[in-house]
Amino acid sequence: MKYFFFISFLLGLIFPGSTSMAQSPNPVMTTADPSRMDNAPAKRAAFLLGGALELGGDAVAVVDFQDGSKQKVNAGQGGTFFAGGEWTLGKEDKWGIRATMGIKYVTTKATNANITLTRIPIRITGLRQLGKKWWIAAGAVTHQAIRFNAGGIGQDLTFTGTVSPTIELGYSGVSFVFTPMTYKDETGASNKAGSAGLAFNVPVRRRKR
Numbered sequence: 785m786k787y788f789f790f791i792s793f794l795l796g797l798i799f800p801g802s803t804s805m806a807q808s809p810n811p812v813m814t815t816a817d818p819s820r821m822d823n824a825p826a827k828r829a830a831f832l833l834g835g836a837l838e839l840g841g842d843a844v845a846v847v848d849f850q851d852g853s854k855q856k857v858n859a860g861q862g863g864t865f866f867a868g869g870e871w872t873l874g875k876e877d878k879w880g881i882r883a884t885m886g887i888k889y890v891t892t893k894a895t896n897a898n899i900t901l902t903r904i905p906i907r908i909t910g911l912r913q914l915g916k917k918w919w920i921a922a923g924a925v926t927h928q929a930i931r932f933n934a935g936g937i938g939q940d941l942t943f944t945g946t947v948s949p950t951i952e953l954g955y956s957g958v959s960f961v962f963t964p965m966t967y968k969d970e971t972g973a974s975n976k977a978g979s980a981g982l983a984f985n986v987p988v989r990r991r992k993r
Contacts, residue, residue: 828872830987832884836864836961838981844932844941844967847892847899855892857901857932859943859967860979862890864905870987880911882921897935903927903943907950921952925963927977943967943975952983959983 841860848854866886873879885906892899909923927945934940950963964978 828877830870830872832866832868832870832882832985832987834866834884834983834985836866836888836981836983838862838864838888838961838963838979840979840981841965841967841977842975844901844943844969844975845899845934845938847894849894857890857892857899859901859975859977860963860965862888862901862903862979864888864983866905866907868907870911876913878913880913881909882911882923883908888927894935897937898933899935899937900933901931902933903930903945909950909952917956919954919959921954921959923950924948925950925965927965927967930967941969943969945977948978954983954985957985959985 839858839861841858843856844859845857846854847857864886866884868882868884868886871881873881885904888903888905890901905925905927907923907925909921911919911921913919924947926947930943930945932941932943944967946966946968948963948965950961952959952961954960959982960980961983962978962980965976967975967977969975
């Protein structure tokens with residue numbers, strides 16, 4: 785028995801730690817430090833609903849009424865309803881991407897004719913959180929299927945839109961949005977269609993069970 789301890793002593797000198805392993809019949813399990821675990825950015829997606837009220841742009845038509853009043857139909861004016869998606873990037877949710885498509889609509893006070901200007905806005909922006917509530921976004925927007933309907937009392941018109949920059953400054957679900965834009969009519973003439981207004985965004989995230 786004494787030779788066994790002597791041999792173990794020599795092995796311990798040559799191979800440090802070997803004797804301690806031999807004397808530990810029970811395996812030891814180690815766990816990873818949670819603070820050193822993979823810090824890959826979390827990605828979350830949400831369905832997005834919203835709307836906007838905007839003013840601006842040149843008048844594409846002027847409607848005269850029997851009471852002597854007039855009403856302009858401006859290229860940048862209208863109310864918008866949109867839907868799309870929002871993707872949040874980063875562990876602290878500071879960055880995001882938003883893509884939406886909707887319909888923008890403006891009409892007049894005429895009761896005997898349905899005079900409208902409609903278009904389909906498509907918007908893609910990148911978001912940056914500035915704090916718990918404040919955020920800023922910038923990207924591009926284009927308007928498609930731009931049509932002025934004179935309601936049977938004038939000439940209907942169609943326009944083509946350009947891809948234009950857009951910026952937003954938001955607080956929680958409300959933002960101020962500014963978009964410079966130009967429409968071209970059937971003759972190639974340009975009409976300013978830039979707009980500024982308020983947008984309302986409601987992300988709809990699936991609840992975790």
